[in-house]
Amino acid sequence: MAAYYALIMAGGIGKRLWPRSRHDRPKQSLRLVGDRTMFQHAVDRLAPLFGPEQIHVVTGVSHVKALAAQSPAIPEGNFIVEPEGRGTAPAIGLGAIHFARLDPDAVMVVLTADHFIADRECFRQVLAAAEDVARDGHLVTLGLKPSHPSTGYGYIQQGDPIGTVGGFEVFRADRFTEKPDLDEAVRMVESGSFTWNSGMFVWRVDRIMGEFQRQMPEFHAQLTTVAAALDTPDYETILARVWPQVTKQAIDYGVMEGAQDVSVIPVEIGWSDVGSWTSLADLLPADEQGNVISGLHLGVDTRNTLILADERFVATIGLEGLVIVDTEDALLICTREREQEVKEIVRRLEEEGMGDYL
Amino acid sequence: MAAYYALIMAGGIGKRLWPRSRHDRPKQSLRLVGDRTMFQHAVDRLAPLFGPEQIHVVTGVSHVKALAAQSPAIPEGNFIVEPEGRGTAPAIGLGAIHFARLDPDAVMVVLTADHFIADRECFRQVLAAAEDVARDGHLVTLGLKPSHPSTGYGYIQQGDPIGTVGGFEVFRADRFTEKPDLDEAVRMVESGSFTWNSGMFVWRVDRIMGEFQRQMPEFHAQLTTVAAALDTPDYETILARVWPQVTKQAIDYGVMEGAQDVSVIPVEIGWSDVGSWTSLADLLPADEQGNVISGLHLGVDTRNTLILADERFVATIGLEGLVIVDTEDALLICTREREQEVKEIVRRLEEEGMGDYL
Numbered sequence: 001m002a003a004y005y006a007l008i009m010a011g012g013i014g015k016r017l018w019p020r021s022r023h024d025r026p027k028q029s030l031r032l033v034g035d036r037t038m039f040q041h042a043v044d045r046l047a048p049l050f051g052p053e054q055i056h057v058v059t060g061v062s063h064v065k066a067l068a069a070q071s072p073a074i075p076e077g078n079f080i081v082e083p084e085g086r087g088t089a090p091a092i093g094l095g096a097i098h099f100a101r102l103d104p105d106a107v108m109v110v111l112t113a114d115h116f117i118a119d120r121e122c123f124r125q126v127l128a129a130a131e132d133v134a135r136d137g138h139l140v141t142l143g144l145k146p147s148h149p150s151t152g153y154g155y156i157q158q159g160d161p162i163g164t165v166g167g168f169e170v171f172r173a174d175r176f177t178e179k180p181d182l183d184e185a186v187r188m189v190e191s192g193s194f195t196w197n198s199g200m201f202v203w204r205v206d207r208i209m210g211e212f213q214r215q216m217p218e219f220h221a222q223l224t225t226v227a228a229a230l231d232t233p234d235y236e237t238i239l240a241r242v243w244p245q246v247t248k249q250a251i252d253y254g255v256m257e258g259a260q261d262v263s264v265i266p267v268e269i270g271w272s273d274v275g276s277w278t279s280l281a282d283l284l285p286a287d288e289q290g291n292v293i294s295g296l297h298l299g300v301d302t303r304n305t306l307i308l309a310d311e312r313f314v315a316t317i318g319l320e321g322l323v324i325v326d327t328e329d330a331l332l333i334c335t336r337e338r339e340q341e342v343k344e345i346v347r348r349l350e351e352e353g354m355g356d357y358l
Numbered sequence: 359m360a361a362y363y364a365l366i367m368a369g370g371i372g373k374r375l376w377p378r379s380r381h382d383r384p385k386q387s388l389r390l391v392g393d394r395t396m397f398q399h400a401v402d403r404l405a406p407l408f409g410p411e412q413i414h415v416v417t418g419v420s421h422v423k424a425l426a427a428q429s430p431a432i433p434e435g436n437f438i439v440e441p442e443g444r445g446t447a448p449a450i451g452l453g454a455i456h457f458a459r460l461d462p463d464a465v466m467v468v469l470t471a472d473h474f475i476a477d478r479e480c481f482r483q484v485l486a487a488a489e490d491v492a493r494d495g496h497l498v499t500l501g502l503k504p505s506h507p508s509t510g511y512g513y514i515q516q517g518d519p520i521g522t523v524g525g526f527e528v529f530r531a532d533r534f535t536e537k538p539d540l541d542e543a544v545r546m547v548e549s550g551s552f553t554w555n556s557g558m559f560v561w562r563v564d565r566i567m568g569e570f571q572r573q574m575p576e577f578h579a580q581l582t583t584v585a586a587a588l589d590t591p592d593y594e595t596i597l598a599r600v601w602p603q604v605t606k607q608a609i610d611y612g613v614m615e616g617a618q619d620v621s622v623i624p625v626e627i628g629w630s631d632v633g634s635w636t637s638l639a640d641l642l643p644a645d646e647q648g649n650v651i652s653g654l655h656l657g658v659d660t661r662n663t664l665i666l667a668d669e670r671f672v673a674t675i676g677l678e679g680l681v682i683v684d685t686e687d688a689l690l691i692c693t694r695e696r697e698q699e700v701k702e703i704v705r706r707l708e709e710e711g712m713g714d715y716l
Contacts, residue, residue, distance in 0.1 A: 298712075300696075300702050301696075312686070312687050313687060313688040315691070317699045317703065318692055318699070327670075328670070330672070330673065331667065331671070331673070332673050333673070334676055335675065335676040338659075341675045349656070
């Protein structure tokens with residue numbers, strides 16, 4: 001039987017989790033839930049479906065050392081280093097040529113390093129089922145059954161049912177939509193035939209390469225150049241020459257929206273993108289006042305507030321609905337409603353040359 | 359002409375300014391306004407009316423070293439150390455016997471180490487005028503013209519006018535009242551004949567000793583025992599034996615309410631007791647959003663907020679009317695309305711044995 005590989009994309013910073021996330025301490029390296037880093041969780045939950053030798057990681061040169069240290073069981077050669085990030089399509093393409101060299105008939109699953117999944121058992125079951133569907137030539141997407149009409153995610157519209165595999169219903173994916181406005185999100189969620197696009201995909205390596213060739217021919221030619229250098233001493237030189245010329249592209253827009261034989265498996269796996277402090281708070285146990293606290297805290301009439309402060313003692317009086325995140329050199333205090341504007345803080349730090357805090 | 363001495367009482371902690379104020383870093387040693395400590399301000403504003411040799415400081419054994427270091431011009435022997443704090447009456451009595459030894463006809467002014475006075479010129483002028491009134495045998499109190507109907511201070515009711523001295527009107531003080539409720543405070547302020555009790559007094563040493571003898575005879579006897587040991591090798595031993603037996607007493611209740619020939623000089627000297635974070639904020643320059651900021655800060659839609667954070671960078675989003683005080687090991691976040699409850703935090707730290715933060 002042909003191989004099944006996992007590709008964990010671990011290139012981002014996670015700006016919305018500033019001040020914990022920094023250039024040299026990206027989100028996937030943070031211990032946000034329990035005492036394992038997000039990357040370690042991403043690796044842990046693949047066992048026993050994937051052994052360490054089946055797990056590959058695509059990341060930037062500045063992150064690779066820290067990630068390798070976090071998961072020493074993964075062979076060093078499985079860390080695929082991008083000279084610079086060019087979006088998800090190139091990262092996946094780079095993974096695909098590595099897998100194709102190992103086994104031209106391989107199936108690969110594309111995963112993220114910084115999301116949380118509560119139901120690991122169900123997650124592995126759907127990955128196992130998706131492999132079967134992918135072997136038949138489908139580009140399989142994992143669609144997350146929506147818990148609320150989020151305007152923060154893309155949606156996938158289910159079409160005709162294809163069948164049931166491993167206990168999971170599989171549908172044709174009729175359409176990928178970008179982040180909707182609230183009215184549209186409500187309509188989609190109420191229809192029952194839309195799921196959130198998780199960014200997790202399963203497909204045969206030859207199928208995704210075929211889609212690159214058909215839909216992103218220039219990138220496919222660049223990939224072919226890099227692939228020809230695999231296992232040669234020139235690989236890094238050639239990759240470093242080619243990669244800056246690669247057009248930035250997301251896999252959704254570059255491939256999925258126009259791909260053939262795309263299917264979706266709707267799942268409920270307790271997924272969270274941990275995309276903001278509030279979404280992290282939702283994953284952690286709250287006290288009777290609705291507070292989520294990490295660190296030494298005394299509160300007088302403090303409610304519905306997230307306090308992450310392992311560096312120093314925090315006292316609060318009369319607070320409601322705040323996010324308080326302390327680090328050694330920087331402190332964030334904002335309302336839960338406006339936590340998305342953390343990105344604005346990061347932008348202004350960049351603009352004002354305060355790079356020490358980035 | 360007989361001597362005029364200043365007695366600065368510097369024994370407190372200033373709990374309401376936690377987490378900046380600590381047992382080993384009391385309020386009078388903090389640089390809250392400008393780059394001088396509150397104690398240094400208290401000394402500075404006496405010049406040139408009082409030379410350093412005329413200034414005496416009554417304080418606790420744990421504070422004396424730090425205070426002496428802050429004002430090296432004050433002779434070492436002018437620091438009068440209480441074995442333990444017994445309230446303002448005993449502290450003043452201890453100062454009085456020291457002054458009486460230097461000059462039995464001396465006049466003394468009683469001052470605090472942790473208040474702010476904006477108009478230093480006027481302050482010295484009223485101290486000079488008060489000396490003249492005190493020489494005539496009056497117990498002179500400085501009454502602060504109220505800016506609002508505060509329920510946090512005691513009030514002094516003016517009686518018959520005595521005259522004008524050095525440009526200041528002097529009145530008989532008819533009555534001392536404790537902290538009033540709001541209705542009473544409004545009534546008193548509207549009447550125009552009440553001032554706040556500043557806790558600053560000017561009197562002849564023999565007059566205050568006479569009041570101690572008449573109104574606090576047991577304490578007067580204890581003082582006499584201590585006074586007899588002045589300039590002997592037994593002084594510290596005797597003080598350490600007597601002082602724990604002294605009943606705790608405030609000068610207002612112990613002496614002023616029942617004293618004879620009490621007068622009041624109403625003044626406007628830009629006084630603040632800096633008794634809370636908000637009252638400190640009122641003394642510091644605010645930006646266009648009403649924020650008072652010390653330290654490196656980026657704010658998105660942040661208003662009417664005090665941020666004292668010299669230890670680390672602070673980012674805030676969507677905040678209104680908060681007090682944020684950061685220190686190396688402890689952080690306070692509270693609403694302006696409820697800052698009085700900082701005392702509750704301090705109480706709970708004591709109760710829960712978290713003395714590292716006290």
